[in-house]
Amino acid sequence: MTTDTAADQIVAAARSLFGRGLTHGSTGNLSVRTADGILITPTGSSLGTVTAADLSLIGADGAHLDGPRPSKEAFLHAAVLRARPGDGAVVHTHSTYAAAVSCLDGLDPDDALPPLTAYYAMRIGRLPLLPYHAPGDASLEALAEATARGHHAMLLSNHGPVVSGRSLAAAVEAVEELEETAKLHLLLRGSPTRPLTAAQAAALRPS
Ligand SMILES: O=C(O)[C@@H](O)C(=O)COP(=O)(O)O
Numbered sequence: 001m002t003t004d005t006a007a008d009q010i011v012a013a014a015r016s017l018f019g020r021g022l023t024h025g026s027t028g029n030l031s032v033r034t035a036d037g038i039l040i041t042p043t044g045s046s047l048g049t050v051t052a053a054d055l056s057l058i059g060a061d062g063a064h065l066d067g068p069r070p071s072k073e074a075f076l077h078a079a080v081l082r083a084r085p086g087d088g089a090v091v092h093t094h095s096t097y098a099a100a101v102s103c104l105d106g107l108d109p110d111d112a113l114p115p116l117t118a119y120y121a122m123r124i125g126r127l128p129l130l131p132y133h134a135p136g137d138a139s140l141e142a143l144a145e146a147t148a149r150g151h152h153a154m155l156l157s158n159h160g161p162v163v164s165g166r167s168l169a170a171a172v173e174a175v176e177e178l179e180e181t182a183k184l185h186l187l188l189r190g191s192p193t194r195p196l197t198a199a200q201a202a203a204l205r206p207s
């Protein structure tokens with residue numbers, strides 16, 4: 001993909017996420033793999049106002065190549081894209097319900113949300129929970145890369161989701177599904193629930 005196309009996609013997705021309240025303030029970051037490297041949102045920018053000219057280019061190793069200073073999570077985006085050569089984009093948000101789930105005690109570190117619906121099982125599958133690290137702490141890199149080899153979505157403890165997709169549209173769609181399922185999960189807390197069985201979920205899970 002060319003840098004121009006990737007930039008247009010990032011700006012459109014950023015506006016869409018911000019406009020619907022899936023990011024706020026200067027939280028969240030987006031990246032797309034291009035012919036030249038990985039195009040990523042700059043650090044400290046609002047996804048509501050970021051422009052194509054503001055975007056930053058990093059290498060596959062996460063090193064800054066061009067443009068303004070990249071997101072402090074550039075290392076995480078690069079790690080996920082190295083682990084998943086079939087994926088072309090990564091989305092990180094602090095979307096409210098997913099972030100709320102990431103703060104719950106007693107989560108299953110292998111799968112932080114139950115497969116409440118078939119659509120969630122299809123779009124997310126399992127959701128590993130990564131231990132708390134401060135934002136931008138590159139010591140998370142190796143674990144994130146290893147986890148991403150088997151999962152396209154993960155939840156950062158006390159933080160939010162990181163989701164990749166074949167395209168930016170697919171990654172955004174998966175983040176939306178994760179957010180809605182986190183909301184369902186919190187709405188249902190305290191009510192007897194009947195998630196999909198392990199076999200039903202496994203039959204639908206993405207690779
Ligand atoms: O939570 C954080 O600080 C980051 O993970 C984040 O969401 C925004 O950081 P930048 O992309 O560096 O602005």
Ligand SMILES: [Zn+2]
Pocket residue numbers: 027028092093094135159160
């Ligand atoms: Zn963040």
